[in-house]
Amino acid sequence: MLLRKLVLLKRSIFRLLFIIIILLIAVIISIYPPFSVQRVTLDYTSPFSRRDSPQVTSLPFPIPKNYLLIPYKEFVLRTSIACRMFKFEYPQKNPLALHPKYSKYLNGTFRFVIPSKKISYDDIEQFYTDLSSPKYENQEFVPTHTSFASDLTFKNVPYVYKNGMWQPIEVRSFQRTAILVPLQGRDYNAKVFLLNLHAFFRRQLLTYKIFIIEQIYPQNKFNKGRLYNTAFNYIRNRSSLNITCYVLHDVDLIPDDDSNYYTCETKNPKHTTSRIRQLIKAQYVKYYEFLIGGVLILTYDHYKALNGFSNLYWGWGGEDDDLALRVVQQRMCIIRPPAEAAIYSALPHQRGQRNSQRFDLLTWSTIRMHTDGLSNIENLTNIEEIKVLTTVTHLKVNVDVINDAGRSKRTSSAPLERTKTTTLETLFLLKKKDT
Numbered sequence: 300m301l302l303r304k305l306v307l308l309k310r311s312i313f314r315l316l317f318i319i320i321i322l323l324i325a326v327i328i329s330i331y332p333p334f335s336v337q338r339v340t341l342d343y344t345s346p347f348s349r350r351d352s353p354q355v356t357s358l359p360f361p362i363p364k365n366y367l368l369i370p371y372k373e374f375v376l377r378t379s380i381a382c383r384m385f386k387f388e389y390p391q392k393n394p395l396a397l398h399p400k401y402s403k404y405l406n407g408t409f410r411f412v413i414p415s416k417k418i419s420y421d422d423i424e425q426f427y428t429d430l431s432s433p434k435y436e437n438q439e440f441v442p443t444h445t446s447f448a449s450d451l452t453f454k455n456v457p458y459v460y461k462n463g464m465w466q467p468i469e470v471r472s473f474q475r476t477a478i479l480v481p482l483q484g485r486d487y488n489a490k491v492f493l494l495n496l497h498a499f500f501r502r503q504l505l506t507y508k509i510f511i512i513e514q515i516y517p518q519n520k521f522n523k524g525r526l527y528n529t530a531f532n533y534i535r536n537r538s539s540l541n542i543t544c545y546v547l548h549d550v551d552l553i554p555d556d557d558s559n560y561y562t563c564e565t566k567n568p569k570h571t572t573s574r575i576r577q578l579i580k581a582q583y584v585k586y587y588e589f590l591i592g593g594v595l596i597l598t599y600d601h602y603k604a605l606n607g608f609s610n611l612y613w614g615w616g617g618e619d620d621d622l623a624l625r626v627v628q629q630r631m632c633i634i635r636p637p638a639e640a641a642i643y644s645a646l647p648h649q650r651g652q653r654n655s656q657r658f659d660l661l662t663w664s665t666i667r668m669h670t671d672g673l674s675n676i677e678n679l680t681n682i683e684e685i686k687v688l689t690t691v692t693h694l695k696v697n698v699d700v701i702n703d704a705g706r707s708k709r710t711s712s713a714p715l716e717r718t719k720t721t722t723l724e725t726l727f728l729l730k731k732k733d734t
């Protein structure tokens with residue numbers, strides 16, 4: 300009897316202790332919540348400053364209760380954004396919709412051309428108009444010289460410019476591709492890009508259109524995210540183009556290998572910039588696994604699901620990592636082509652001004668993703684001029700209409716260069732070492 304009472308007493312003591320411990324934990328959690336709720340700046344009107352820490356106002360939306368604060372630096376250093384298991388959609392050899400893999404014009408690792416500094420947009424236009432002339436349909440077109448280069452070795456792939464797109468004559472392409480290239484102050488890079496990339500896209504038999512999205516206002520603080528969102532919006536509203544694949548491309552990167560196919564995979568965005576070499580150095584450098592900057596190839600649905608880029612990054616750095624965090628938040632992952640194909644050469648240019656706020660912005664990246672991006676771009680930017688050549692559609696964009704409201708008359712930057720060069724300039728063909 301006594302023994303039974305003792306056992307019961309012991310049980311109730313344990314129960315009491317258990318309840319006390321639970322109560323204690325509840326009290327501790329209410330005093331020190333596991334997810335700190337901080338207030339951070341979301342300053343849409345004066346976005347760029349050299350302040351070290353952002354001016355604290357408040358978020359225009361509530362922070363979700365159990366928002367996971369990602370320690371950005373540790374996270375990216377330790378994490379790969381690559382899909383663990385994936386299969387490229389195996390391209391069928393379909394003559395009605397040709398995948399670049401089956402192009403007969405592929406050339407392996409390709410030596411690209413560095414033209415004279417005097418090359419103009421018109422030169423490039425003229426060059427590709429000549430190259431596409433029916434006159435050369437059945438023969439090699441290798442001009443002995445042009446005003447900007449000699450010894451050009453681009454193959455004549457039969458192409459026609461039709462309904463706003465460049466398309467191969469011999470086959471129908473697998474996808475219809477828009478190439479989006481943000482720009483500010485790297486005009487020569489843009490021309491080298493155009494001269495070489497047209498030839499690259501043609502060797503892959505793509506149906507394509509290149510958009511240079513140039514920021515003309517403000518002059519000093521680059522906002523790549525806004526440029527991409529603006530161009531994406533512009534293109535999706537032009538349904539007659541029927542674009543099925545978007546290539547987001549840095550202007551200073553030239554793909555080195557023809558088997559880096561510029562195709563969208565329907566399931567996952569594709570990051571094709573695994574290794575880069577600077578022109579002055581021969582060695583390719585591998586960047587961190589979390590990087591999705593450089594060249595990213597995705598569908599309308601992918602871009603939409605991510606709500607595009609954040610509009611808040613002014614200056615160099617971070618906007619691509621922000622997009623990568625959006626990818627993680629959406630439980631998406633990135634695929635990459637084989638390492639030997641995903642290689643690029645980087646053209647030299649001046650270093651962009653670093654964005655000192657990028658770390659703060661990255662801290663709160665994912666809670667903003669549905670309110671900051673493609674969804675609100677229309678209130679922030681304005682396309683002030685559209686210049687259409689066949690080799691490029693040049694959009695000139697004011698990316699900060701809010702701060703620019705006071706300007707009575709819009710002063711756009713200099714129009715596309717129209718100067719024809721007459722001097723025969725030397726062409727440099729880079730002797731690439733195999734790495």
Ligand code: BGN
Pocket residue numbers: 586590592593615616617618619620657658
């Ligand atoms: C990273 C930049 C990227 C850039 C790559 C490659 C940041 C965020 C803070 C760590 N990220 O360091 O934007 O594309 O380098 O140059 O600066």
